[in-house]
Amino acid sequence: MNNMKNPFVYGSIVTKEHFVGREKEIKELTASLLGGQHVILYSPRKFGKSSLVEETFRRINNSRKAIAFRISLQRVETGEALASMLIDETVKRTYSSVEKLSKELKGLFKKINVRVFVDKEGKMGIEPVFKETKDALEDALNFPERVAKKKNKRIIVCFDEFQEIEKFNGLRIEKLFRAIIEAHKNVSYMFTGSEKHTISLMFESKSRPFYRFARFLELKTIPDDCLRNFIIKKFNATNKDITDKAAEMVIKFSEGIPFYVQCICHEAWYLSEKKITKEIIKQALDEKILPSLTPGFELIWNRIRSELQRRLLLAMAVEDKADYSMSFIEKYKLKSSGQVKKSLEALEKSGLVYNKRIDDFFFRKWIKKYRTYHGY
Ligand SMILES: Nc1ncnc2c1ncn2[C@@H]1O[C@H](COP(=O)(O)OP(=O)(O)OP(=O)(O)O)[C@@H](O)[C@H]1O
Ligand SMILES: [Mg+2]
Structure with a gap:
């Protein structure tokens, strides 16, 4: 049993050895x-x-x-x-x-x-x-x-x-x-x-x-290389190894935002004694992180009363970005480009969407996992 302390910290302010870049x-x-x-x-x-x-x-x-x-x-x-x-x-x-x-x-x-x-x-x-x-x-x-x-x-x-x-x-x-x-x-x-x-x-x-x-x-995001080194170093220091592919996956998901890196790695750290693989990263997301966020996300989701806005969120969760093309509008039954624009504006105002994309990566994943094909 590895009795070392989890080296990844999230949910509170970090300094010293927990702080990178x-x-x-x-x-x-x-x-x-x-x-x-x-x-x-x-x-x-x-x-x-x-x-x-x-x-x-x-x-x-x-x-x-x-x-x-x-x-x-x-x-x-x-x-x-x-x-x-x-x-x-x-x-x-x-x-x-x-x-x-x-x-x-x-x-x-x-x-x-x-x-x-x-x-x-x-x-x-x-x-x-x-x-x-x-x-x-x-x-x-x-x-x-x-x-x-x-x-x-x-x-x-x-x-x-x-x-x-x-x-x-x-x-x-x-x-x-x-x-x-x-x-x-x-x-x-x-x-x-x-x-x-x-x-x-x-x-x-x-x-x-x-x-x-x-x-x-x-303040911009943190460069991938810097985060990659941080991840590898922290796992190694506690006698664990992360595979290149798994590290890449964390980097890709996190898009340079250190909070996601810390959160995913923190959960993954508990899930394996030795090797952190892509499967472990997926497991951390699917079995630990997303379920724990469900109550909050459900509240947010239920507050969105407009069916079109919900459809648009589903579309963005699957396609990553919204656009005004006919194929996008038809596929997700979004009526017209004018309607897409209006819904996007409303979602941006509420802080859920930025640059035609669902801002919070966990919310994006959560919608994709728990809300797609639920009646739409
Ligand atoms: N430089 C860093 N190195 C490592 N982890 C970091 C760094 N900056 C932030 N984090 C991670 O992100 C989390 C959030 O950081 P912090 O609270 O400083 O962000 P914030 O921009 O002030 O967020 P909020 O909008 O909630 O006030 C921290 O708990 C930590 O896990
Ligand atoms: Mg703050």
Whole structure:
């Protein structure tokens, strides 16, 4: 029995030995952020934005050239929570003693009061006390800048999934954010986003506060060679072997998206003691991954009320890409090219389809396996 730990990780952010490639991106990000340039990082979901940010920040923090941390806007629901989190994270990264913090606190807040405390585990925390959310946010947003100045050290703050800011109170908070951080000299800001439409609107339309505020970087897929080496190395390090054909299959399925590589390999790793073959990869998909995703996919599928949209999804699952040819329309009973266009637009808007293709490879496989020939 191989009692080694599964070397493939998915579902959480990866760094260090679990992180592969992206050296060029890390270099670019580091240079920009240390140089005081704000950055927007865009990619579709699961391309590895958060991991890239964490790995880059880990290295920056190790180098001691700046203090860098990430705040996920997916995990905060209100302006107050955002203010508290920002203050808390800044304190955690910059102060190690309660005495020092208490002494310096005075000048760091202008509108709100704060209370310093030590929790049960001995961790230091700071609790803001305030009446108006706007005041709390103002002080919180200024806090990293004031600390950076005081400590004479650059701070780098990443707002992960920045498009979520719209859930607070839309333009007002966007304006406040921009107005405050614009004046900062000692903090570099980074914003990530996975909704191209929202992110472009925010940073590229003249009427919006963040217009041309930061440098735009688009995170692309990871090259096949890099992923292939990673797969082979990880299996070998745990006394397993993957055949060339099986590795090729994983690479082909994954299309350069590291999440798929990790997920498929993670399941395949459990299925064989020694050799990972194409059959094992198929088994991982058919018996492990797709069944576990079924409840979620069923929900998505059932929410699609239009029969034409469903037909189009089935067609794309089988043919890979949609087109407007007569043969495609006739084969899948899609009525007309106008109807195909309309359905495609609706599916693209809901985020299921991109570039005339089902975006999520697992969803594509799932439809093909579980939904083709079901009444259509
Ligand atoms: N550079 C990498 N090397 C190895 N695996 C990676 C890398 N980047 C991402 N992954 C894999 O992809 C998964 C998703 O990564 P991550 O959460 O960083 O992506 P994301 O773009 O932030 O996704 P989301 O849209 O869900 O926020 C990770 O759990 C990991 O399995
Ligand atoms: Mg993320």
